[in-house]
Amino acid sequence: MDAENILREVQPLVGEVVPIRSVQETRPVEEYAGAYVAEVNVKTASKVIKALDSAFPRDSSHPLNHLRRFAKHNQIPESLRPALLKEGYLPSQTIFVLVPSPLPAPEALQTLLAPFVPPPRETPLPQTPTAGPSLPSTPAPPPAAAETTTPATSNITLHTITVPMQPPLTPTQAEHWSSKMWPVVFNPAAPRALIAPPPQILSRVRDAIAPKAGRYLALAQAVAAQAERSGLGRGVGAVVVDPELEPVPEDSTEGAEEGSSWTDAIVAVAGDGRYSRREGGNPAQAEIAGGSGPSPHCGTYNADWEGGPELHALMRAVELISSKRREDKPGSRRQKIRPVLYGLEEYFLRKSDVPLSSVETETGTGTGGADEEGEDAVAPPPEKYQKTTETEAHAIHLHHHKEADEQKVEAGGSGGAGGVGPRIRSREQGGYLCNDLDVYLSHEPCICCCMGLLLSRFRAVIFPRRGRMVSGGLASEPVVKPVPVEAGSDHPVETAEGGTEDASTKNREYYGLHWRKELNWRALGFEFVAAGESEATSAETGVAFHA
């Protein structure tokens, strides 16, 4: 069957796109440490801070900005109240200051805080210390003679409590800590940067890819089927999409159903080719097997027959894109070493060679409206190629290029890819690795391919949950429950505990390589959870090999 027929018959997978949580989320480092708490005169609070900061400088690598420096009476967690509130001061008289690590010597701290001891205890109305919340409406405190403290009260008592050393990941976690340990502030922006992708970027990219993810993944499976049938590889496929070439969102449903126009944003596809290589002058495994049809090796794992990771679908897709960036001449040495193997690969490579308008004629579909008006080959590199920082690069995709939008308007809103020059930019045109491309895979890629996709600077990677592999490098936790975990879910601690239990009987590692804070490069990772999917159908239970 030729490529166009295959494309026409691709039936999109039905399901949901779910972010893969980072290992920082699934296995949060819950680090706790001791801290001192002292009750001081509420009126001297700012002086207390000055004195503390100058005497005991903070560790700038652990600024502990999530811990409130002061707690009012009503903010003290229930469990600490018996110890902390036993002195019986009024909420209008005192406040509690936190001195976290690095902990000073207690004597030095007591001496430093001595000037700020609470004023003499008033003998007020019978009060219940736990009934605190009336503080904000309390009228201005009576002018207690703060400066005339009696020597008897000049001793500062230091209480030792335990505080969380890492910022909370969710508001729920912040509330939990605040009610059990010490008041904690949740800052949605700053602390997450390396812990997990910024939630707004994650959800916007997910929303952008969700409408077509089922089609791209179905195509990845079609490529996989072609690879397996040929005997040249295992049934693993990759589809690479340039989000920049997607039709603008309003039009994504229109025309998506007809013909093969839904493939317009695809820049390359590749299938696995592990049995295709000759090694040491010997015939390739596929040649030894002879004939067509799936390789006899598909049913088992024996490293000797597995070729190598550079023959995996993802690595082959990366190399096909590189060959376009390099503008390889046909028959070049590189092409001989890493040849094009499958009809679908050939189809998309050819498509990437011709200007967008000709592609439309060729495929006979009416996307229309993307005429380049003579600027195709020499279009200046779009803005995205001039960006370097990760966050900027991600943010760039949230809005389309102005010029693409204008073209759409001129074309009467009939849709069409936001054409901006060649589909795969060469080195001279500002093309760089696989910058900002998305890759859809039929299976969870092996660890080697996961790092390969990070080194190639892909924006996002998507695979079907039932394509999970025991040798995979993306999943960050076992499938805990059939209900997908939403971005910004508020129960990381609970699910992580479930995961840890499973890990004791694990048959695989959960690396979550797409987003690890230690690595220089990160990508957004998603799983596609098919509607009504049962966990038993996962490839994790099939033949273990590297996808």
Place this chain on the structure above:
Amino acid sequence: MDSCHAYFMKQALIMGEKALETGETPVGCVLVYNNKIVGSGMNDTNKSMNGTRHAEFIAIEQMLENHPRTLLRSTDLYVTVEPCIMCASALRQYQIRTVYFGCGNDRFGGTGSILSLHSDLSIDPPYVVHGGLFREEAIMLLRRFYIQENENAPKPRPKKHRELKTSFQNSVPDSQSSSPTI
């Protein structure tokens, strides 16, 4: 240090030096079977526009032109920098016997610095890793490279005021570099 190990690591350093001359990240390696070099490689990511073309892959590709992949089971790798996560996994899939590296790689290292893919649970047998051979020479290669600007990046960072450092901390670079025998 065994003179054999020294010789092969020097060959890897020469490959790294070549990489530096051609504007590639200066990492070089050689594959050694039966005391003979059967493959050598240097980083090729800039020239190839392919971020996965690391020295290890180039060397393996060269070796497989003349040898079957089963030979890798009795082959050792000498590489100037700890293999990255990608290469560490590839070496495990290829069932390399032993990896000797120069300096650790605290950004991407896959054999001890960030992950320990040589020994983690996997469907392939583990391999042995020794770090710290000619560590300072390997680091100097990298320093000489990183004081340059990366003209291939979309937005190179200016580095005019950087100076080449030549001092070293004497600490052992990596926790797993337990290499008393070499």
